[in-house]
Amino acid sequence: MHDQNTAVEVRVPGSSLPLYTDGKSLAAMKPIVEYFGLDYSGQLQKLKSKSWTCMGKFSTQLPGDTQRREVVGVDRRTLTMWLATLDEKRVREDKRDELRAYQSEAADALDAYFHKGGAINPRITEHQANALIFQARAQMELCQAAQGLIHPDHLEAKARVILARGMGENAELDQGRRPLYSKDFLGEKNLSEKRMKSISGVFGKRCKAAYIERHGVEPGKYPLTLSNGQTRDVLAYTEADRDLLEQVWRDYYAPMTLEVEA
Structure with missing residues (x-):
């Protein structure tokens, strides 16, 4: 002891x-x-x-x-x-x-x-490798259970990443099917932390409304693990929806950003 x-x-x-x-x-x-x-x-x-x-x-x-x-x-x-x-x-x-x-x-x-969907330590032990395989299997079972609840393109992209990680390979993803989170999209706009917090919630609602208007259905949801270890459901967009998010950004936020910078 x-x-x-x-x-x-x-x-x-x-x-x-x-x-x-x-x-x-x-x-x-x-x-x-x-x-x-x-x-x-x-x-x-x-x-x-x-x-x-x-x-x-x-x-x-x-x-x-x-x-x-x-x-x-x-x-x-x-x-x-x-x-x-x-x-x-x-x-x-x-x-x-x-x-x-x-x-x-x-x-x-x-x-x-x-850029490759995952990294594996070259000095990985057998015990660690088995743990990764077990984790990948559990994640694949979750993906299977989520069919019908999550955007199929988003779900397929996640499944491919999980399989590739478990096999030590690079995921082969159709660019248009890559997951795209609204928070990551906003992160590309070089906003201040305060500005990000002030618009992220409403931005997400506007993107959802625009998606429904275009497709006639709500976007699916996907469980996202946050940096603090907590998990919450977020709307599951893909790169194919980027133009939709860009349109919402241009319509509601781009002019405001220019005014703030000016």
């Missing part, structure tokens, strides 16, 4: 990165920052300003400490993003090659995720 007074050390294959965790989801931030020779206070403030940061505190005894104390910890997602954003020129010279290798692999993974 783990001694709650001391941190749980996690070894990363191929790296000596000091990961001391609470045994659950948080890794102590200060030892990692010092490992790269960076200023802890500065990096902590940097993380606090990021929307993707998830941090907390836990009480433990780190190596070199004489007693138990409260430390700041970050979750795995935050640590991954933080490492990817570090300036290699500012870290210790003897750690730069390690950071470059990590960031290069992270860049490859992000590229594969956004």
